[in-house]
Amino acid sequence: MAVRARATDRAVRSDGDLQLWVPQWRDRGMFLAATRASVDLHRDWVAPPRRELGYRRFLALHDGERNQGYLLWSAEAAAMVGFVALAPITRTRERRSAVLGYWGVAGHDRRGYVTRGVALALEHAFRRLRLQRVEANIRPDNTASLAVVRRLGFAYEGCVRAYARFRGIWHDHERWAVTRESWCGSAGSPVDEERRR
DSSP states (O other): OHHHHHHHHHEEEESSSEEEEOOOGGGHHHHHHHHHHTHHHHTTTOOOOOSHHHHHHHHHHSOSSSSEEEEEEETTTTEEEEEEEEEEEEESSSOEEEEEEEEEOTTSTTSSHHHHHHHHHHHIIIIISOOSEEEEEEOTTOHHHHHHHHHTTOEEEEEEEEEEEETTEEEEEEEEEEEHHHHHHSTTOHHHHHHHO
16 A cells, blocks of 8 residues: 555656656666566667666666656556656757657566556646657567557658667667647547546
């Protein structure tokens, strides 16, 4: 019960069970255990820190301003089930946008946590941060990540050649994006549901 109370107090956004938390130093044990357990799941896609020094750098990078990251905590599972980032965030007179990144935790994958977590992060981006656009750049062979953006109504915008290097290899990525108008105006979106109440 104490864990649930602490989790609720920390939530930036929540859909009841699933909550977005801003990572803190005290989360290092939970975070590092999750990333170590997920090495096989992450091997081809992401390389989150698995040691304390890497986690310290990770916290410094996700500074809460230009780079915002959120642990996905499930009260039902009583565990960290994923991570979502809006990084970098651009806030100028001409642009209000962010690049989205996300990953799940082994043992909690294929349960919809990441899709729900990304939806919560989009609510936060469009309602609280007042962003206009969020884009995701995903390798064409990453079918799980592509399924997330498709489920959430992102629009395909094309292929970006040699967009990012992973394990020494430059990879093409598909660019997908959603705007404030398309997210907030889509029937059944979490933002739309909240607005109709």
